[in-house]
Amino acid sequence: MNERQSLWTKDFILICLTSLFMFTSFYFLISTLPMYVTGVLKGSERNVGYIVGILTITAVLVRPISGYMLDTMGRKGVVVLALVAFVAVTFAYNLATSMLILFLLRAVHGFAWGFTSTGAGTIASDIVPAARRGEGMGYYGLAGTFAMAVGPVLSLYILDRYDFNTLFTTGAFISSLALLCVLGIKSFESNMDKPKTKIGLNSFLEPRVYSLSVVIFFVNLTYGGIVSFITLYAMELNVANAGIFFMVYGVSLLFVRPYAGKIFDKRGPNQIMSIGFVALSTSFFVLFMAKGYLMFVISAIILGIGFGIIQPTLQAMAINRVEPFRRGAVNGTIFTALDLGIGIGSILLGFVSNTLGLSYMYLICAFIVIIPMVVFFWKDAKMPSKQIS
Known part of the structure; x- marks a missing residue:
């Protein structure tokens, strides 16, 4: 009977729309903010690095705290407050007239992003029926994937025809739609039976998903080589538009x-x-072997297959491993590993590419994948994957 539980409920649709609008607003600034730094504020490429990096740092710092608050204070209230801050800081980019102001706004944006992305994922895991958790979290993740494709394109379209003020205001409007969607979700709490414990490290991080977090860290360490260097590699391969990847x-x-x-x-x-x-x-090996457009695109297809399988499966396994009142801590733990993997991967693989070149960097990524694979089949493959009671 559980297999036939409805997945596409009103609340599930609303949390998927929340993710879509929230991620679209976030990706609005991925490709355009560096242009604002260098073109409007007359900053350097080093300034761009600081502005991009501070958001990741603050998001990593806040995720364990957000998980604890989601479990102890209630999901919906925390996410609503975080989204209010998210909307406000996105609109406040209109006031960024100096590098210092922009830096502070990005720090606040990182805190809000850490809370909203962790919180929305936790609400989604509460809403999805346990028997369909893998399928449901897969669909939920598609909202962020679609936003990743739409956000940068839409932001560049706006910037080409209008200005940065219009861009920031539109981003704030889109994030406000996410807030409206969350407000429409039925109020519920899954932490009512939470046993009272002393506050400690385990209040903020969930030890039962540490091994899964190690897998997520190393998988996303390789993804750091994609987000940071695939554009440069496309230029080496004479691929005119790296966006096709x-x-x-x-x-x-x-x-x-x-x-x-x-x-x-x-x-x-x-x-x-x-x-x-x-x-x-295989996707990284194909990138290493690529000599032009065809294998460049084929590697993107295979990469999508790999990440399309690994990310939602690991998230569903992590959620199934704990009681409902610990799902916030679980999401805080695994998303922290994800952010750290991308951030550290970007830095370490940058050193590798400077020494060996981009093609050999991707070859090394192909072998790095062996590490999370060994950890998974050694620690996690034999553990129960069904939701614990």
């Missing part, structure tokens, strides 16, 4: 995520994760 990658994710989630729900993680790890490693 992310577009193809996003389309691949759209097809793979729901399918992978259904397999996880029916058969468990081992078979589908084997395919995911092989696809991920």
